[in-house]
Amino acid sequence: MQINAAQQLKSPLGDTRYYSIDETTREGFHIRGEAKLVRTNRSILVTGQFITVVRCTCSRCLEEFECPLEFEMEEEYFPAGAIPNGLAGPVADDMDGFAIGGDHILDLNEAVRQNILIGLPAKPLCQVECAGLCQRCGYNLNYGPCNCVEKQGDPRWTPLGALLSTEIAGDNYGST
Ligand SMILES: [Zn+2]
Ligand SMILES: [Zn+2]
Known part of the structure; x- marks a missing residue:
C-alpha cells in the first residue's frame, strides 16, 4: 500500500x-x-x-x-x-x-x-433472510427449527397457562 x-x-x-x-x-x-x-x-x-x-x-x-x-x-x-x-x-x-x-x-x-x-455495516446480516437465534434456547434457526418449537404452543395462551398453573399450585397447597 x-x-x-x-x-x-x-x-x-x-x-x-x-x-x-x-x-x-x-x-x-x-x-x-x-x-x-x-x-x-x-x-x-x-x-x-x-x-x-x-x-x-x-x-x-x-x-x-x-x-x-x-x-x-x-x-x-x-x-x-x-x-x-x-x-x-x-x-x-x-x-x-x-x-x-x-x-x-x-x-x-x-x-x-x-x-x-x-x-463497516452497523448491523451486518449473514443473509437477508437470516432467521436469527431462538430466544429460548439460543439455537441458530438458520440450521432448522430447534426443539422448542413443539413445546412452545401458541404464545397468546401463555398468560392463561401461567394463571392455571398458579391455581393448580394453590389447590395443591390448600389440599395438603
Ligand atoms: Zn445471521
Ligand atoms: Zn429453541
Missing part, C-alpha cells in the same frame, strides 16, 4: 497517475481497486474505489461470516515540508490529511484502514 511519489511531487499541477491496487494491508485486509493520484498546488490528492472482504459477526445469529465491502476514499497527502508545524509557512485550516514521508513514500495503509472502519 505504498506508492513512491517522488516523481509526481516534481510534476506540474494536475499531473494525474493511476495505480492499480491488489495488496494486503498491515491489518490483513486484501484490497483491490484503483487509486488515482492528482498533483495539487499543495498536496497529492488520492481518490479511489476499492473492494475488500471483512469478517463480520451477524447481528441476528451471531455467526461470523465474510462480508464483501466496497469503499471509496478521498484523502490529501501533504509533502513533508508543507505539513502543519513544518517550515512551509502558514497552512490552511482545512489541511486535513496525511503526510508523505521524507522518502516521498505515500502510504495508503492508514487511510484505507480508516475508510474500512467507516464503511
Whole structure:
C-alpha cells in the first residue's frame, strides 16, 4: 500500500497517475481497486474505489461470516515540508490529511484502514433472510427449527397457562 511519489511531487499541477491496487494491508485486509493520484498546488490528492472482504459477526445469529465491502476514499497527502508545524509557512485550516514521508513514500495503509472502519455495516446480516437465534434456547434457526418449537404452543395462551398453573399450585397447597 505504498506508492513512491517522488516523481509526481516534481510534476506540474494536475499531473494525474493511476495505480492499480491488489495488496494486503498491515491489518490483513486484501484490497483491490484503483487509486488515482492528482498533483495539487499543495498536496497529492488520492481518490479511489476499492473492494475488500471483512469478517463480520451477524447481528441476528451471531455467526461470523465474510462480508464483501466496497469503499471509496478521498484523502490529501501533504509533502513533508508543507505539513502543519513544518517550515512551509502558514497552512490552511482545512489541511486535513496525511503526510508523505521524507522518502516521498505515500502510504495508503492508514487511510484505507480508516475508510474500512467507516464503511463497516452497523448491523451486518449473514443473509437477508437470516432467521436469527431462538430466544429460548439460543439455537441458530438458520440450521432448522430447534426443539422448542413443539413445546412452545401458541404464545397468546401463555398468560392463561401461567394463571392455571398458579391455581393448580394453590389447590395443591390448600389440599395438603
Ligand atoms: Zn445471521
Ligand atoms: Zn429453541
